[in-house]
Amino acid sequence: MTIQRKVIWNALKAAGKTHPNAETIYRLAKEELPHISMGTVYRNLSDMSAKGEILRIPVMDGPDRFDWDISRHDHAVCRVCGRLFDLPAGVTYIPDRCVPKGCRLLDTQLLLQCICTECEEST
Amino acid sequence: MTIQRKVIWNALKAAGKTHPNAETIYRLAKEELPHISMGTVYRNLSDMSAKGEILRIPVMDGPDRFDWDISRHDHAVCRVCGRLFDLPAGVTYIPDRCVPKGCRLLDTQLLLQCICTECEEST
DNA sequence: CAAAAATTAGGAATAATTCCTGTTATTATT
DNA sequence: AATAATAACAGGAATTATTCCTAATTTTTG
Numbered sequence: 001m002t003i004q005r006k007v008i009w010n011a012l013k014a015a016g017k018t019h020p021n022a023e024t025i026y027r028l029a030k031e032e033l034p035h036i037s038m039g040t041v042y043r044n045l046s047d048m049s050a051k052g053e054i055l056r057i058p059v060m061d062g063p064d065r066f067d068w069d070i071s072r073h074d075h076a077v078c079r080v081c082g083r084l085f086d087l088p089a090g091v092t093y094i095p096d097r098c099v100p101k102g103c104r105l106l107d108t109q110l111l112l113q114c115i116c117t118e119c120e121e122s123t
Numbered sequence: 124m125t126i127q128r129k130v131i132w133n134a135l136k137a138a139g140k141t142h143p144n145a146e147t148i149y150r151l152a153k154e155e156l157p158h159i160s161m162g163t164v165y166r167n168l169s170d171m172s173a174k175g176e177i178l179r180i181p182v183m184d185g186p187d188r189f190d191w192d193i194s195r196h197d198h199a200v201c202r203v204c205g206r207l208f209d210l211p212a213g214v215t216y217i218p219d220r221c222v223p224k225g226c227r228l229l230d231t232q233l234l235l236q237c238i239c240t241e242c243e244e245s246t
Numbered sequence: 247c248a249a250a251a252a253t254t255a256g257g258a259a260t261a262a263t264t265c266c267t268g269t270t271a272t273t274a275t276t
Numbered sequence: 277a278a279t280a281a282t283a284a285c286a287g288g289a290a291t292t293a294t295t296c297c298t299a300a301t302t303t304t305t306g
Contacts, residue, residue, distance in 0.1 A: 002271080002284060022262080037286045042263060044284095058181040063262055076223055091221045092233060098214045100199055102240030110215060110233045117225030125253065125303075145293080160255045165294060167253095186293055247306105254301065262293075270285065276278090 007032045008044045012054065012068045019075070019084035021063040057084065059111065076112035080119035087112065130155045131167045135177065135191045142198070142207035144186040180207065182234065199235035203242035210235065 011028035012020065020028070026041045045066055049056035055067040059077050065084055067075075074087040092110050099105050134151035135143065143151070149164045168189055172179035178190040182200050188207055190198075197210040215233050222228050 004285070035286065037288085039264080039266095039287075040285060046264090056183060058183050060179060060181050060187070064183070076226060076228075078226075079229060085223045085226070087221050087223070091217060092215050094214060094235065098210050099235065099237065100208045100210070100239070102243065103199060103201075103208070103235075103237040104243055105199075105235060105237050106202060107236040108233065109236070110231065112217065112222065112226075112228060113230040113232065114222065114226040114228050116223070120225065120227055127254070158255065160257085162256075162295080162297095163254060169295090250303105250305075252301105252303070255299095257297090259296070260294080263291080265290070266288090268286095270283105272283070273281085275280075 004029075004033060004036055004040050005044045005048075007036065008041055009048070009054075009068070012045075012066055017069075017086060019057065019065040019067050021065055023063065025066065057109065057111070059084070060113075074110040074112070076114045078116035078119055079113055080115055083116060085114075085116070127152075127156060127159055127163050128167045128171075130159065131164055132171070132177075132191070135168075135189055140192075140209060142180065142188040142190050144188055146186065148189065180232065180234070182207070183236075197233040197235070199237045199239075201239035201242055202236055203238055206239060208237075208239070 007029045008025060010032070011025050014028060015024065022038070022041055022045060025045065026036070026038055029036050029041060045054070045056070048054045049066070052070065055070055057065045057067065057075060059065060062082055069086070072089045074091050076085045076087055077083070078085070087110070092108055094105070094108055130152045131148060133155070134148050137151060138147065145161070145164055145168055148168065149159070149161055152159050152164060168177065168179070171177045172189070175193065178193055180188045180190065180198060182188060182205075185205055192209070195212045197214050199208045199210055200206070201208070210233070215231055217228070217231055
């Protein structure tokens with residue numbers, strides 16, 4: 001593993017539960033490695049998510065978000081502030097009969113659309 | 124409703140279950156209205172999906188997809204060919220206790236990642 | 247039918263992401 | 277350890293996806 005990938009991973013992990021986008025991870029990684037480039041960040045994030053080492057979460061109206069936590073869980077996104085919240089595991093259960101015939105199921109991703117408490121209150 | 128919106132809607136509906144992206148809808152709409160512009164297509168699709176008249180489905184590695192069918196159902200996307208398949212309703216059931224406290228739930232969207240029969244066979 | 251409001255075409259602008267190239271670092275091989 | 281082969285990098289250009297802007301046109305309303 002290269003130093004850059006390690007730094008990117010650490011940045012993602014350091015972001016905790018904020019589910020940062022590539023831009024944010026880039027800024028964090030840059031603090032450690034001022035010469036790191038956006039291309040490197042995207043390439044590594046893409047590689048890692050392709051390998052299942054991290055989660056990549058596409059959301060409406062914004063850039064993809066990332067999560068270091070690959071344990072089985074889903075997310076809710078606030079349509080107002082855009083923050084992503086973790087849901088507990090086991091929200092979804094996919095009965096076999098629901099998977100299109102012959103399809104090999106690789107992964108499931110559920111994204112709830114919600115308005116979070118803070119945003120609800122500030123209206 | 125403007126003629127453009129009607130044409131866009133018809134194009135989406137004509138695309139059937141193919142879950143076209145904005146580009147494809149644009150091409151279809153253009154056959155009816157050669158002067159229609161991409162901006163108009165995006166604006167109308169965005170408006171309609173904001174109003175809940177159509178579905179907008181963000182997917183990894185590609186542009187958003189649209190669906191005229193707003194009945195409660197979810198989708199599976201093939202990671203190889205990118206096609207989107209409809210799932211029957213009732214795949215997901217979200218227990219209240221899973222929604223982050225205080226959040227107002229607006230919508231749920233589940234996207235299964237799979238490899239479809241055709242792509243599986245052609246390997 | 248005229249005034250007001252909304253929507254359009256067309257294209258520029260922005261955002262998100264990938265791709266390219268020459269260089270550097272890492273790994274494998276003698 | 278030196279060399280060759282492979283992989284990854286920085287930097288920036290290019291591409292893709294989407295939004296935004298403006299003047300012109302269409303639609304709605306009183």
